[in-house]
């Protein structure tokens with residue numbers, strides 16, 4: 001990204017942080033908390049996620065058959081199915097239905113798919129009135145804005161803003177003020193629109209092929225009213241909404257409201273197989289209609305069949321649009337969907353949807369906002385690997401960019417595997433290990449140089465590294481050198497309970513060897529024979545920049561370096577949580593399955609490993625006792641997703657520390673993200689709640705390097721890895 | 730339905746601010762008369778034929794009477810105790826508009842049609858779908874929105890719901 005692009009992106013984010021940030025933050029975090037509560041009290045959640053995932057996989061695999069089946073079923077019921085190739089095709093069809101019935105006005109219930117095709121604009125251009133009857137959508141219609149969230153489309157607006165909007169637009173006799181007044185006003189106003197309407201449009205959360213059933217999940221009664229009051233009903237649904245039959249629906253009913261809003265079930269789950277027998281309502285007539293209804297199901301392709309062919313992005317189609325990935329995302333909580341979203345879709349999965357239905361340009365502007373923290377991974381009710389989708393699309397976007405004019409300068413220094421096209425910034429962060437090697441070898445000169453003002457100015461201009469961030473300092477002596485110089489392990493294999501390899505990740509080896517030394521000493525004191533062999537970077541750094549080929553090459557090297565140790569029965573102990581998560585999650589995508597499994601089964605987070613040693617009889621007295629000392633601990637986001645952060649807490653508590661943990665999703669630093677000029681302010685905004693919650697803590701511990709950097713910057717106090725705190729001095 | 734299921738339903742409904750009562754089929758006309766606000770419209774109760782006809786409930790509503798009614802009385806095809814969910818039919822008898830338009834909805838359910846959990850209800854649903862009865866609305870609590878900044882109830886749907894369990898059906 002050029003300097004100007006950085007500046008204007010930073011400017012845009014700053015503006016949204018100020019205007020929409022507060023409302024989004026309150027609403028998205030509340031939904032996030034409610035989801036946690038709902039899942040805590042529902043033990044079947046995970047099992048149902050897998051079941052739902054399996055059903056979706058099968059349904060997408062059988063999509064052509066399901067389309068045939070639903071067509072037959074709807075036609076048997078007396079309705080029509082139209083398979084629309086794209087937005088224009090769908091809009092033209094809807095228009096033709098309206099024209100045939102002489103429709104003047106349409107009422108709609110909330111539907112992201114109709115937002116995608118912009119049917120409102122199309123119908124309005126043909127002099128047909130369209131009314132959004134979902135109150136959130138109605139607010140947006142009045143404000144002429146796009147949704148900022150899949151479920152709460154107007155969550156970026158506060159009550160006061162909505163009141164000002166309505167009072168200005170409708171000029172009611174008494175100005176509206178409370179939520180109650182606003183709701184009543186909108187309900188009454190829209191109630192009339194529903195009664196007058198000639199046609200009702202809905203989306204569909206699910207479509208049951210066997211019976212031709214449209215399933216609508218809502219909390220307001222508007223979808224039901226829109227569907228059953230006028231005599232013409234048009235439902236617009238992406239082809240991915242098809243399920244075989246009612247038999248497959250149950251897990252989704254159990255999951256969708258819990259994931260979206262933390263409710264056990266939505267107020268209304270309407271299963272309608274239109275045209276229904278329910279009498280039509282013409283409020284100008286003096287009797288109920290005889291049920292002479294017309295129904296059209298518009299199934300939309302608009303890029304979905306291509307997604308279905310795409311091995312990396314196919315799982316986007318399993319998405320049930322619950323919004324949980326947005327709510328669980330620290331960046332989303334700060335800026336909402338108008339920054340973290342494309343033309344139509346918002347939040348982490350927006351990358352998949354936008355790439356599929358609108359194309360890559362719609363993604364370029366917001367894709368970087370996914371930092372790969374993985375907090376959405378466990379939130380997703382259909383187990384979509386949302387960060388992976390973001391990485392793949394980032395990789396594809398990178399390749400599409402013009403070869404950077406700096407490439408020739410850095411090719412020698414940055415030994416990645418990528419074809420030209422990656423920006424210098426991405427290559428720099430992606431090849432961080434090479435920089436760290438040079439930086440460490442030339443420390444402390446490199447540190448002085450890097451922190452000098454002219455160099456910071458160049459770094460900001462050419463590479464987009466924000467000059468307000470303190471740069472990490474390189475250690476003169478690496479962990480590996482230290483270990484070799486001390487003569488290797490102090491515990492001989494013959495006397496050891498176990499043998500372990502401490503993985504010298506880039507941060508630990510070149511920047512913070514102290515935590516590596518603490519690890520070596522702690523393991524030795526617990527009876528473990530230790531090795532610190534030269535092993536390369538895990539691939540995390542290039543992966544986070546969307547450099548998948550480089551990441552794969554790194555993963556392969558790491559495997560090559562560790563395989564023999566694993567075969568010799570040595571455990572692999574990893575200090576940096578993002579590298580541990582790399583081995584445990586992403587290596588599955590980068591290495592042959594058996595290799596990934598072998599490495600995964602032998603590797604441990606350092607605190608997990610210490611916990612295991614203590615559980616198996618190692619003497620806890622070898623470590624520094626807490627004696628009730630209060631410590632504040634922030635677990636790394638990726639460690640939390642894998643559940644390994646719990647071991648740090650368990651070890652600290654076992655040693656007698658009084659542990660307080662943070663409940664924010666992410667520190668906001670996310671590796672290189674917080675260094676980038678475009679994202680510095682956002683990163684600080686995300687980090688502040690964490691810093692505030694630890695403001696009064698004397699001892700702050702963080703397992704991730706970048707979490708520690710963020711905390712140190714915001715609290716102006718050291719934040720160490722727990723192993724440094726408990727390791728023998 | 731065991732008494733436990735019955736208890737579970739009552740508790741779930743209470744937590745949704747839905748009131749409940751029970752009556753025998755023979756008592757139903759008197760009972761309904763007590764729990765409705767007039768004017769009331771209704772759809773016939775298949776498990777207690779004639780019961781509504783013996784009350785002030787208009788079982789053949791017009792669009793006007795629907796719009797002005799204060800209560801709508803409908804059968805629930807079944808109920809789900811764990812969530813306090815009512816399965817409202819959507820047939821030519823007009824249960825959909827009757828349960829949706831008036832501000833108060835009185836749902837009448839036969840005790841033998843109360844399922845303990847969603848699993849049981851879905852088994853039944855699968856059977857009904859196979860028989861061609863494939864339009865139904867699961868309604869749980871009152872319609873609500875938080876779109877205007879805080880939770881407000883009664884949005885495009887009833888803001889008060891009462892459930893009558895018919896004990897001998």
Ligand code: SF4
Nearest residue numbers: 319320322323325380
């Ligand atoms: S990707 Fe998963 S969490 Fe995100 S909206 Fe879709 S279903 Fe929900």
